[in-house]
Amino acid sequence: MLSDDTIIALATPSGAGAIAVIRISGKESIALSAKHFRSVSGKNLAKQKSHTIHLGHIVDGKRVLDEVLVSLFKGPHSYTGEDVIEISCHGSPYIQQEIIQLFIRKGCRMAQAGEFTLWAFLNGKMDLSQAEAVADLISSENEASHQVAIQQMRGGFSDEIKRLREELLNFASLIELELDFSEEDIEFADRDQFKALLSRIQLVLKRLIDSFAVGNVIKNGIPVAIVGEPNVGKSTLLNALLNEDRALVSEIPGTTRDTVEDEISIGGIGFRFIDTAGIRQTQDVVEGMGIQRTFEKIDTAQVILYLIESVKFSGQGTSFKLEIEKLKSKYPQTPLVVVANKMDxxxxxxxxxxxxxxEDALLLSAKKGTGVEALKSKLLEFVNTGALRNNETLVTNSRHYNALLKALEEVEKVQWGMENGISGDLLAIDIRQALYHFGEITGEISSDDLLGNIFANFCIGK
Structure with a gap:
């Protein structure tokens, strides 16, 4: 899949800025750059050592395009494993495009999304799960998602999978060897050790599979629906949580007619708050559509904040409690926090x-900000932050999760076969399948279609 092309792309966000970085990789990257770089000290770029930086100008014939810093990395000791040049130029979009177009005219081609990282994977600089962690790192928006992505990019998850695969592969080799001596009835693989290994692999796989619930939340944030009757202060609470006037607030019931969403980080965890239309009977068609959307958002929420107006509790306590029970009954798997607003x-x-x-009702005043911090602390209780503090391996990728489920299924088949005296040739089939699913995670087994789907989600220039 690797080509002899030399690829180029803007590695920093498009648009104007103080500086921009243009990345070039491939066999001709240094030679092409040397032809269009004039060092202020007269150095020949092609003869310089790897991992050095040089000040000079990018020129197109006699025309000077910009004064730049050029960073030089020679393969295989570079990000992609190929020769890499990074040009730090001034951040004018005009300058960026002039430099890129110059090198395209001279033989480079525009890099596709994720192509630099794809080359790094194909050149063995990282495995597939580490490459996917690069994309997660770029898109991380809070401390927790950043921490998980860093751990995976450094190989924490893939190292664990590789160890399991290697141990299983060793036993698989012995089982396969036994098949060649089936007539002699010789056992090369110690069955007791093999059973112990299968039990240990199952424990590790189940732990990793269970970690996906936490890992997925950390990666994508926790959706929290703020619901209740009209005019109980849902929009005011959203504004208090975000510490800005994000939602429109008025004394008129039914002001919020559509959902308003925004995200903040609490204790390093991303929470996406959804301010919904007030739930009530209405003849207003537009408001009714907003209420319908409220229930759709509750369906996707992982936490429900049900607001009641505290000053009305003495007269409407029974109806409030009935509504709470209805929500608990309709969404039994979703944590519900009752918030009594306007406690001032x-x-x-x-x-x-x-x-x-x-029981466990939180009293606060969204308008005055009283009790908002207590609510944030309550929300953190729904996240297993202990896994982060202990630096445990967390699965955040649904592709990895599905491969782990399939690997576990095959390992359980092998264990069942061992306990029921299944022949070695049938055991070998299930072991190969388990090894296949392990290999899917790290990229030891992959297809062009799979790689295309993964790296298409990267940004251009990475």
């Missing part, structure tokens, strides 16, 4: 009544 308007007796009648 409540007397001591009212506070006591709510606490006595609704």
């Amino acid at each position: 308007l409540l007397d001591a007796e009212g506070v006591s009544q709510i606490k006595n009648e609704i």
Whole structure:
């Protein structure tokens, strides 16, 4: 799949900026750059050592395009494993395009999305799971997702998979060898050791599979639906959580007619808050559509914040509790937090009544910001942050998750076969399948279609 092309792309975001970085990789990258780079000290770029930086000008004939810094990396000791040149130029979009077009005219071609990282994978600089972690690192928006991506890019997850695959492969080789001596009835693989290995592999696979629930939340953020009757302060709470006027607030019930979403980081974890239309009976068609969308958003939420107006609790407590039970019944797997808003308007007796009648209710004043930090702490309780603190391996990629499930299924078949005296040739089939699914994760087994789908999601220039 590797070609002899020399590829080029902008490695920094497009648009104007202080500087821009243009990356070139391939066999001709140094030679082409040397033809169009004039060092201020008169050096020949093609004769310089790897991992050096040089000041000079990019020229097109006698025309000077820009004063630049050129970083030189010689393969295989580079990101892609090929020769790499990185040109740091001024951030004018005009300058960026002039330099890129110059090198395209001289024989480079524009890199496709993720092609630099694809070359790094094909040249053995990283395995497939590490390459995917590069994309996750670029898109990380909070401390937790950044931490997980860094760990995976350094090989924490793939190293664990490779160790399991290597141990299973060693036993598979012995099982396969036994097939060549089937007439002599010789056993090369110690069955007790093999059973112990299968049990250990199952434990590791189950732990990794279970970690996906936490890992996926950390990677994609936790959707939190803010629901309740009109005018209970849902939009005010959203603004208080975000610390900005994101949602329109008024005294008129039904002001929010569509969902409003925004994300913040709490304790390094991303939470995506969804302010929904107030739930009530209405003849207004537009408001009714907003309420319908509210229930659609609740379906996708992983936490529900149900707001009640605390000053109305003494008169409507029964209806509030009935609504809470309805939500719990309809969404039994989704944590529900009851939030009694406008506590600044409540007397001591009212506070006591709510606490006595609704277990674990949080009292706050979204308008004054009182109790908002306590709510944030409550939300963090729904995330297993201990896995992060202990630097445990977390699975965040659905492709890896599916491969692990299939590998576990095959390993369980092998174990069942061992316990029921299945012949070695049938055991070997299931072992090969388990090894196949391990290899899918790290890229030891891959297809052009798979690689195309993965790297198409990368940004150009990476």
